[in-house]
Ligand SMILES: Nc1ncnc2c1ncn2[C@@H]1O[C@H](COP(=O)(O)OP(=O)(O)O)[C@@H](O)[C@H]1O
């Protein structure tokens with residue numbers, strides 16, 4: 001019987017420094033550690049893109065997550081500069097951990113589509129001699145770190161969770177918190193890796209249950225694109241399952257869940273090419289627009305507001321036409 005999750009001393013500075021984006025990234029990172037198990041159950045695992053100008057804290061965050069996970073740094077490379085063979089070899093060597101594509105240039109993003117389902121790509125396999133191909137398998141998770149949001153086809157974009165990084169929420173307190181996290185050593189987190197092994201079963205159980213609940217809720221909230229529903233429900237499940245690893249206050253979880261709901265709604269609206277939502281919907285520290293969601297319980301789904309605004313405009317328009325007709329008829333009758 002595993003012990004209950006320990007209180008994590010790094011959690012408060014982590015929240016102060018990185019907020020909801022940090023939490024979403026922590027959740028995704030932890031999901032990558034169970035990438036094979038998640039793909040076995042759910043067939044696929046979404047990608048995570050961190051985008052934002054240089055100096056917005058993306059590497060600082062990933063560096064801390066690597067330390068928390070027992071490594072001095074995270075594994076990163078530029079796939080656009082690697083030969084086909086090196087690309088395949090690198091991806092095939094990753095098992096149950098994330099790989100970071102960094103400052104990627106000269107790369108056909110469509111190549112990553114198959115990584116979603118754990119395949120590195122048929123063309124890259126070696127011939128087996130029996131007319132088949134030994135297709136290399138991707139057992140890890142993909143994080144993309146970029147200064148500008150990447151330009152890819154809808155097929156790639158709907159497989160990708162997107163977090164925007166800015167300095168908007170930075171203060172002296174966030175700077176100090178980031179510096180404090182930087183001072184932690186890998187050895188300070190020795191117990192985290194062993195906890196993860198002990199807690200695998202409970203993590204996956206919570207992940208599975210939370211995925212079903214959030215998938216259902218995202219659909220009810222009006223997110224139409226089924227792949228966007230799937231990857232955001234996975235991230236929500238990853239946030240929920242963090243409680244199996246660390247002792248996390250409910251309010252942090254609630255804010256992180258609200259953020260991921262906003263991400264899904266915003267992306268789905270963009271996908272349908274509707275007018276883009278107000279900037280604050282997805283921003284770090286933005287209030288959750290997701291009352292009724294499995295985790296947040298304060299405000300109404302954004303989709304409802306959009307619908308009522310739309311209804312108001314239509315009613316106003318139809319009302320205007322009707323009143324003009326009535327005025328014309330009355331005017332005509334009085335003449
Ligand atoms: N939340 C934060 N608040 C204030 N300063 C931060 C924060 N996160 C990172 N920094 C500082 O910003 C600088 C640039 O961060 P870096 O992670 O290299 O950015 P990026 O990878 O986005 O280019 C570093 O000196 C880091 O200490």
Ligand SMILES: [Mg+2]
Nearest residue numbers: 055058059060
């Ligand atoms: Mg960087």
